[in-house]
Amino acid sequence: MPSGYKVAVAGVTGVVGTEMVKILGERDFPVKELVPLASQRSMDKSIEFKGDSIPVQVLNEHSFKGVDIGFFFAGEAMSREFIPIAVRNGCVVIDNTSAFRMEGDVPLVVPEVNSHRIKEHKGIIANPSCSTIQMVVVLNPIHKQARIRRIVVSTYQAVSGTGIKAMDELTEQVRDLFNFREPKISVYPHQIAFNAIPHIDEFVENAYTAEEMKIADETRKILEDDSIRICATTVRVPVFYGHSEAVNIETEKRLSPDEVRKILMDAPGVIVEDDPLHNKYPLAIYAAGKDECFVGRIREDISVDNGIAMWIVSDNIRKGAALNAVQIAELL
Amino acid sequence: MPSGYKVAVAGVTGVVGTEMVKILGERDFPVKELVPLASQRSMDKSIEFKGDSIPVQVLNEHSFKGVDIGFFFAGEAMSREFIPIAVRNGCVVIDNTSAFRMEGDVPLVVPEVNSHRIKEHKGIIANPSCSTIQMVVVLNPIHKQARIRRIVVSTYQAVSGTGIKAMDELTEQVRDLFNFREPKISVYPHQIAFNAIPHIDEFVENAYTAEEMKIADETRKILEDDSIRICATTVRVPVFYGHSEAVNIETEKRLSPDEVRKILMDAPGVIVEDDPLHNKYPLAIYAAGKDECFVGRIREDISVDNGIAMWIVSDNIRKGAALNAVQIAELL
Secondary structure (H helix, E strand, O other): OOOOOOEEEEOOHHHHHHHEEEEEHHOOOEEEEEEEEHHHOOOOEEEEOOOOEEEEEEEEOOOOOOOOEEEOOOOOOOOOOHHHHHHOOOEEEEOOOOOOOOOOOEEEHHHHHHHHHHHHOOEEEEEHHHHHHHHHHHHHHHHHHHOOOEEEEEEEEOOHHOOOOHHHHHHHHHHHHOOOOOOOOOOOOOOOOOEEEOOOOOOOOOOOEEHHHHHHHHHHHHHOOOOOOOEEEEEEOOOOOOOEEEEEEEEHHHHHHHEEEEEHOOOOOOOEEEEHOOEOOOOOOHHHOOOOOOEEEEEEEEOOOEEEEEEEEOOHHHHHHHHHHHHHHHOO | OOOOEEEEEEEEOOOOHHHHHHOOOOOOOOOEEEEEEOOOHHOOOOOOOOOHHHHEOOOOOOOOOOOOOOEEOHHHHHHHHHHHHHOOOOOOOEEOOOOOOOOOOOOOOHHHHHHHHHHHHOEEEEEOHHHHHHHHHHHHHHHHHHHHEEEEEEEEEEEEHHHHHHHHHHHHHHHHHHOOOOOOOOOOOOOOOOOEOOOOOOOOOOEEEHHHHHHHHHHHHHHOOOEEEEEEOOEOOOOOOEEEEEEEEEOOOOEEEHHHHHHHOOOOOOOOOOOOOHHHHHOOOHHOOOOOOOEEEEEEEOOOOEEEEEEEEEEOOHHHHHHHHHHHHHHH
């Protein structure tokens, strides 16, 4: 019998769950037994892991007997229902949903930024939202050097962040439009093909979306600085993989663009791609499938003193979700 | 012989030129004679205007004899070469390129904002860039009430802004990708299909693009306030028609989102679409073909005192170029 951990993946048939299983294999995570979990409607499916085909099991209250580590990618409702059961079974859970992220005793972890928080867990460690992860990986080393006071971020988010159905919807809408048929709208409130929709997640009472407030709240929690003021506008664009972000920061201490580049070149998990005269800057299509966060277009924000503008891109499914979760588990 | 003006349109076969001829007809502009001008390679083409088919003529130094009004949509080099000739022929030119926009004696006009400048012209009136026009139409009434001190804008710009070849390139790249062929790249430095490219126009010495600096410089000139500080990030997205902009402003006088909505509901050329709980906000696909600038997602910028965030969308070919030029001519 192989040594290692019994690992459950809830939501294993989704975009992130599928990538998760791939990454567990790629990184040779010490898996003794893999328990692929999903809802009833995926019961005819199997997943491939290290040459084996493992039938998907239904996620229920009996799923976590003897499970050491549980990854949750099955949506907030499933997390709320089954994570407490998993924890009672002695399982350590890494949750990708927003269900427990802002709770005081749940570490919200991006390994490059705050791995020291992992050991404080009481059974649950939360994975931040994809748009937060890539931004804090880049901003944390700047914050440590110059103290960030304010962040304005506008996002260009890929449809894979919503799931397989959204990717299919973009594909189908493009096909319909190219064949002079009326595109069908179901996952998003409006046509996403050849459009930009400033609406991700539900609207909350201050006219922001939940996604915009998550970026603000999670960033403050991860950077451990409640005084940073953050305004996000989150926008869905017709891109399959890779979130892009236009980020303007203001710092207490002035940093030149060269100083920022130097700090980021030494930063873990960051690749500086910043040679605009040779058309080099981060792009969603190139970040797709990569593990790092890419940053470029680093320049003085000419509208404010002590300001820096930049462009941050990462694979929202890998670093934005599955990879970050595996990195947390590796550190456990 | 009909009364009216002899009107030349240089660059008549391009995206904006085509729309221009359509708008001259739609708005019943008093055209006595239309002179469609283009380069040698369009010489086999004709344009349709009010039921007539008019052969395209080659743009040269003899094109402007007796021409009252000349619209230039043929690129900066053509503007630099032929506008001085047109002006010497007594023609009043409305130029859509950036060739003369920042010159002191050339009014840079958005009729809703600064039509009073038109009469100061010395033969040339400049049409601002598309991304500037839609922003100043919305920001001018706010600036008048509360004095804008700073603007941070990130754009989501349509490929039609680049021209017909760029629209064809997006179409072909999508077809290639859906047929498992390598997409061809020629107009843009990178694949635009399913991507977001933070690079519009050339890079200039401060690591901004010319497009980003145009937004800053033109906005200050049109709003007649050199003290407004502006930082733009301009991004091309796979959208055919309609530029979208995430705009964060800071004002001297505090305005609530409700006050901003009220100001904008009375503003010329502006339509407020701001009911997020019913999924109502401006969208590129709905703005296409419309004359107005649409604004929504109006909310407090929670990262600063006296800040407002909003989402501005307009048809970059109509209000962003052709329509604005016709509106200027109507006021002449």
